[in-house]
Amino acid sequence: WEALVKEEGGRYVAGLPLPVRRKFGLRYLQQPPFAQQLGLFYAPSTPPTSADWAKIGELLHQHFWVITQYAFNTGNTELLGVGQPGLTGVAFTTYHLPMQPAYSQLLAGYKPNRRWRLNQARRRGLRIEPSNDIDQLVRLFAENTAPKIYGLIGEDYEYRMLRDLYAQAEKAGMAELWQARSSADYVIAMILLFKFNRKIIYLFSGASAAGKAAGAISVLLDETFRKYATHDMCFDFEVHDVPGLIEFYSSFGSKKAPFLTITADRLPWPVRQLKAARVALYRRLRPRPAANGA
Structure with a gap:
């Protein structure tokens, strides 16, 4: 640098x-x-x-x-x-969601289809809990998402860097790692958040096929918003210019930030x-x- x-x-x-x-x-x-x-x-x-x-x-x-x-x-x-x-x-554009409103107001800002899908996901009995297993997150991503990304190097570059970043951020009190467990007690989705300067940054996530089918990422994000509602912070989705991702993240009521x-x-x-x-x-x-x- x-x-x-x-x-x-x-x-x-x-x-x-x-x-x-x-x-x-x-x-x-x-x-x-x-x-x-x-x-x-x-x-x-x-x-x-x-x-x-x-x-x-x-x-x-x-x-x-x-x-x-x-x-x-x-x-x-x-x-x-x-x-x-x-x-x-x-x-380019990312999407921001201010956390200052009460959770009820944040929830009311979700698009109707997102609220419906979230209700469906919650009926599956997912359990949301903190974690410190960065290797589990890497495995979820490597097995379920990485094969669709051409040019990804993996352990020799991106995954090694992610582990190092998490280790340093956790040491500084800046990292949060959350996981969703299924009713059968399997970890089916995880998200990694960084917190700094009144921002919550959605850095990385991974979900198994079962996690995607269950809408586990939606539940993890919703629980994050519930936790930080009324805080003087802003959630940054760090959206990539992929239409499906943009549609998903904007469905939580977030706004464009160019x-x-x-x-x-x-x-x-x-x-x-x-x-x-x-x-x-x-x-x-x-x-x-x-x-x-x-």
């Missing part, structure tokens, strides 16, 4: 984290897994100026020929519709062609995940 920082009076008042990677001697930016948004974080007393944003765009353009993707955060609203000079910008992502590719044409050929060869030769998630 590197960073752009703004210093005033001998202290940092703003910082832009930079996930720098290197390949063939080239430094480039690439958004890491489990960090949907980065961007500028700053002290409330020193909000960024238009000159700050222009300087950030200038420095990124100057130091990085390639940005595979870099996401600013939902608090960097000044960039929406404006972008960053010299960089390609696209608006943020800007930027890319850049200023490599010379011959280098871009070589890079494209290498990626195509890698995708052709890389084995697809087995149906059992192995």
Whole structure:
């Protein structure tokens, strides 16, 4: 990790984290897994100026020929519709659900079909309880979801990183892991939440076929909202741009929260062609995940 920082009076008042990677001697930016948004974080007393944003765009353009993707955060609203000079910008969307209302109000905000499905799920006698078994969550995901995701590396990258993140977040009191048990006492779904700066972030989840059929994730989310209702917090679904997921998360009454992502590719044409050929060869030769998630 590197960073752009703004210093005033001998202290940092703003910082832009930079996930720098290197390949063939080239430094480039690439958004890491489990960090949907980065961007500028700053002290409330020193909000960024238009000159700050222009300087950030200038420095990124100057130091990085390639940005595979870099996401600013939902608090960097000044960039929406404006972008960053010299960089390609696209608006992405996550979904937020404020926790300040009473639970009855939150429940009334669910779409009718979500309330009906939730009632059906609750009739299955699921038991919701805390957990600290991150390996169980990884297994649920690896066996039931990972086989549908092309290009996932697994234990050598994403799962190792997830375990490390959970260990550090739990140590700092920032992580919550919850599971749903069936009436037959099997763990059929789990969710991992991070809490920081009045936000509850829906970081990761996993569910078996039985968990999906039972609507266990809906129950886990509903129990989270029940727990945190009336708190001065906001639940961030960290939605990916997958239509089915968007429909599911928005059914809880959450609202769109846009943020800007930027890319850049200023490599010379011959280098871009070589890079494209290498990626195509890698995708052709890389084995697809087995149906059992192995």
